[in-house]
Amino acid sequence: MILGSTGSIGRAALEVVEGLGPGARIVGLTARDNGQLLAEQVRRTGAPLAAIADERGYDALRRACPGTRVMAGPEGLVELVRSADADFVLAAIVGAAGLAATLAAVERGLAVGVANKESLVVAGAILMPLARQRGATIIPVDSEHSAVFQCLSAGRLSEVRKIYLTASGGPFRTWSAAQMAEVTPADALRHPTWSMGPKITIDSATMMNKALEVIEARHLFGLAAEQIDVLVHPQSIVHSMVEYCDGSIIAQMGTPDMKTPIQYAMTYPQRGAAGGAALDWKAVRALEFEPPDPERFPALRLGYEAARLGGSSGAVLNAANERAVDLFRERRIGFLDIARLSERVLSRHRCIAEPTLEQLLESDRWARMEVDACC
Ligand code: NAD
Ligand code: MG
Numbered sequence: 001m002i003l004g005s006t007g008s009i010g011r012a013a014l015e016v017v018e019g020l021g022p023g024a025r026i027v028g029l030t031a032r033d034n035g036q037l038l039a040e041q042v043r044r045t046g047a048p049l050a051a052i053a054d055e056r057g058y059d060a061l062r063r064a065c066p067g068t069r070v071m072a073g074p075e076g077l078v079e080l081v082r083s084a085d086a087d088f089v090l091a092a093i094v095g096a097a098g099l100a101a102t103l104a105a106v107e108r109g110l111a112v113g114v115a116n117k118e119s120l121v122v123a124g125a126i127l128m129p130l131a132r133q134r135g136a137t138i139i140p141v142d143s144e145h146s147a148v149f150q151c152l153s154a155g156r157l158s159e160v161r162k163i164y165l166t167a168s169g170g171p172f173r174t175w176s177a178a179q180m181a182e183v184t185p186a187d188a189l190r191h192p193t194w195s196m197g198p199k200i201t202i203d204s205a206t207m208m209n210k211a212l213e214v215i216e217a218r219h220l221f222g223l224a225a226e227q228i229d230v231l232v233h234p235q236s237i238v239h240s241m242v243e244y245c246d247g248s249i250i251a252q253m254g255t256p257d258m259k260t261p262i263q264y265a266m267t268y269p270q271r272g273a274a275g276g277a278a279l280d281w282k283a284v285r286a287l288e289f290e291p292p293d294p295e296r297f298p299a300l301r302l303g304y305e306a307a308r309l310g311g312s313s314g315a316v317l318n319a320a321n322e323r324a325v326d327l328f329r330e331r332r333i334g335f336l337d338i339a340r341l342s343e344r345v346l347s348r349h350r351c352i353a354e355p356t357l358e359q360l361l362e363s364d365r366w367a368r369m370e371v372d373a374c375c
Contacts, residue, residue, distance in 0.1 A: 001026065001027050001028030001029065001030075001047075001049070001080070001081070001084045001086045001088075001089050001090070002014065002017075002026065002028070002029055002030070002089075002090045002092060003030045003077065003081070003089065003090065003091050003092055003093050003098065003101050003102075003105075003116075004030060004031065004090075004091075004092035004093035004094065004098065004115075004116070005029040005030060005031060005038065005041055005092070006031040006032075006034040006037045006038055006041070007031075007092055007093075007094060007197050008195065008196050008197040008258075009090070009092035009115045009141070009197070009258060009262065010029075010031075010090070010092045012258050012259050012262055013090050013092060013262050013266075014026070014041060014044075014045065015259065015274075016259050016262050016263045016266060016272075016274050016275070017045075017266070018274075019263075019272075019273075019274025020263070020266070020267070020272055020274050024266070026045035026046070026047045027047060027048060027049060027084045027085050027086045028047055028048070028049040028050065028051070028080050028081075028084040028086065029041050029042055029045065029047045029049075029050050029051075030050065030051040030052070030053070030077050030080060030093070030101070031051075031052055031053070032052070032053045032054055032093075032097075033052065033053070033054040033056075033057055035052055035057035035060050035061045035064070036064075038050060038052060038057075038061060039060075039061055039064035039065050042064075042065045042068050043064075043065065047068060048067075048068060048069060048084075049068065049069050049070075049071070049080050049083070049084050050065060050068050050069075050070050050071070050080075051070070051071040051072065051076040051077045051079070051080040052070070052071075052072050052076070053072075053073065053074055053076070053077055053097075054072075055072045055073045055076075057072070058070065058072035074097075074100060077100070077101045078100050078101055078104045080101075081101050081104040081105050081108070082104055082108065086110060087110060087111060088110065088111045088112075088113065088265075088266060089105040089110050089111070089112050089113070090113045090115065090141070090262070090265070090266070091105065091112055091113065091114050091115060091116040091119060092115040092116060092141070093116050094116065094118070094197055094199050094200070095116075095118050095199065095322050096118050096119070096122050096315070096318060096319060096322065096364055098116035098118060098119050099116075099118070099119040099122055099123055102114065102116055102119040102127065103119075103123070103126075103127065103130070103357075105136070106127055106130050106131050106134060106136045106138070107130065107134060107136075108134070108136070109134040109135040109136045110136055110137075111136070111137045111139065111265075111268070112131075112136055112137070112138050112139070113139050113140075113141045113262070113265030113266060114138055114139070114140055114141055114142075115141035115142060115262075117142050117145075117212055117213065117216045118212065118318050118322070120215070120216045120219050120220065121212045121215045121216055121219075121314045121315075121317070121318045122314055122315040122318050122319075122360055122364065123315070123357065123360050124215070124216070124218070124219025124220070124314065125219065125310065125311075125354075125355075126357055126360070127219070128219055128220070128222075137268075138220070139264070139265040139268050140216075140220055140261075140265070141258075141261050141262055141265050142213060142216060142261070143239045143240075143256070143258065143260075143261050144165045144166060144213055144217075144239055144240040145213070145216060145217060145220055145240070146239070146252075146260075146261035146264055146265065147166075147238075147239035147240035147241070147251075147252035147261075148163050148165075148217065148220075148221065148240045148241075148242055148252075149220075150252045150264070151163075151240070151241065151242035151250040151251065151252055152221070152242060154242070154244070154248075154250045155242075155244045155248075155250075157221065157222070159244050159245050159246075160221075160223070160227065160242055160243070160244060160245070161227070161243045161244060161245050162223075162226075162227045162228065162229055162242075162243050163217065163221070163223065163227065163228055163229070163240065163241065163242050163243070164229045164230070164231050164240060164241040164242075164243070164249075165210060165213055165214065165217060165228060165229070165230050165231070165240050166230075166231050166232075166233040166236070166238050166239060166240050166241070166289075167204075167207065167209075167210045167230055167231070167232050167233065167292065168191070168192060168193045168194065168204065168232075168233070168234060168236045168256075169192075169207075169232040169233075169234055169292075170191065170192070170204045170205040170206075170207065171187065171188065171190050171191060171192055171205055172187075172188075172205055172296075173192075173232065173234065175296075176296075177295070177296050177336075180296060180335060180336060181334060181335065181336050182335075183205070183334075183335035184331075184335075185202070185328060185329050185331065187205075187335075188201065188202045188205040188206075188328075188335060189201050189202065191204055191205075192234070193234075193235070193236040193256045194236065194256050194258075196258075198329070199322070199325055202325050202328065202329070202338075203321070203325065205335075206297065206299045206335070206338050206339055207292065207297040207299050207300045208299040208300075208302075208303070208321050208338065208339065208342070210230050210292070210299075210300055210303065211299045211300050211301075211302050211303020211304075211306075211317070212303060212317075212318065212321075213303070214228050214230065214300075214303040214304060214307050215303055215306055215307045215314045215317075218307045218310075225304055225307040225308045228307070230292050230300060231289045231290070231291065231292075232289065232290045232291065232292050233287070233288065233289050234288055235284070235286070235287055235288065236256040237253050237254070237255075237256070237279065237284065237287060238251045238252075238253050238287060238289075239251075239252050239253065239254065239261075240252060253279065254276060254278075254279055255276050255277050255278070255279050257275070257276025257277055258276070259274070259275050259276040260275040260276035262275075263275040297339075298339045298340075298343065299321075299338070299339040299342065302317055302339065302342055302343055302346055303317070305346065306346065309351050310351075310353070311351045311352050311353045311354065311355055312349070312351055312352040312355045312359060312360055312363040313346060313349060313351050315355075315360045315361075315363045315364050315367070316345060316346055316349045316351075316363050316364070316366070316367040317342055317345075317346050317367075318364070318367075319363070319364040319365075319366075319367035319368050320341060320342040320345035320346065320367040320368070320370065320371050321338065321342045322368070323367070323368040323371040323372065324337065324338040324341045324342055324371055324375075325338060327371070327375060332375070333375050337375065341371050341374055341375060342371075344370075344374050345367050345370040345371055345374065348370060349363070349366075349367070
């Protein structure tokens with residue numbers, strides 16, 4: 001089943017499933033409010049279950065998909081995850097809104113491909129032990145984490161010295177701080193190498209995306225924040241690297257096409273032939289790497305701070321950023337305010353070391369209100 005099937009990852013995943021042939025069958029699809037596209041996807045795949053988070057879309061979806069059981073509301077999505085006859089779930093909802101459905105999939109002990117990094121940033125400390133307890137396999141879909149996951153088959157986790165998460169640097173890699181102060185939502189939505197949904201595209205422009213990915217990596221691989229390095233790599237060909245204790249560095253490379261990590265998660269531990277396009281080495285002139293600039297991209301530092309603090313700080317940083325990105329897209333705050341407000345809210349938070357799920361959700365609500373109060 002594909003959660004968030006109308007999004008950038010969801011649509012790419014449906015293409016991958018078509019390429020995998022008759023062995024792969026879709027049993028459930030979900031969306032927030034794009035009922036028309038969801039209905040088309042249901043008709044094309046013959047999915048027996050569908051859920052729409054926005055209840056206003058329920059009647060129209062039911063009329064458009066007569067042979068399908070339709071559910072609605074955030075609870076409808078969780079019910080779909082609990083009842084679908086599935087062995088693999090792709091968690092591709094954007095934001096903390098995806099957490100409940102990801103948790104439900106992990107609770108069932110299924111194989112879960114996690115694109116929804118925010119669910120790990122918010123509640124990785126609950127999701128990862130739960131997965132072990134329920135026998136769920138969590139396979140990262142985020143390209144960097146998929147790369148690390150693949151590179152980890154070259155050695156043991158205990159032999160890892162550090163990992164390098166690569167970053168394209170986004171559209172403002174070479175811009176001055178003064179130029180960045182004037183950035184509009186349209187500027188921030190133009191990514192140089194990856195084609196993605198709007199929230200992650202803006203996160204890439206601030207480098208908050210990499211900040212969230214540091215926290216995501218910490219939870220997925222159980223590494224210390226000091227073992228996670230970020231390298232700007234404008235060509236987006238090396239998707240990430242693992243350095244072992246003997247000095248060997250293993251990299252995973254390919255075209256910047258999310259179909260490759262999506263398919264890898266779906267077919268794991270095998271590999272399928274329906275992933276992204278092959279890399280044309282003749283067209284590759286150089287592979288460049290440079291350290292990120294902490295002055296122009298302060299968001300990255302916040303990711304390390306939250307990764308070190310652990311506990312409820314990931315939930316707070318994520319929620320503050322989600323709210324600030326919404327405000328920026330509504331043109332109510334400037335581009336640089338996204339990191340500034342996130343920093344302010346994180347610094348005001350009294351971190352809970354071992355929070356319950358309810359405390360994490362409460363921290364998330366608090367952080368969103370703080371952003372509104374600060375701007
Ligand atoms: P998107 O905005 O294109 O799609 C989001 C999907 O989630 C849509 O189907 C939407 O209907 C659904 N959704 C949004 N809000 C919801 C809510 N409140 N309740 C239920 N469903 C909701 O986003 P995307 O770019 O596909 O990203 C999805 C996730 O994958 C994000 O967590 C992102 O960080 C991660 N990711 C994306 C890419 C990429 O290339 N797009 C790469 C790496 C990781
Ligand atoms: Mg990524």
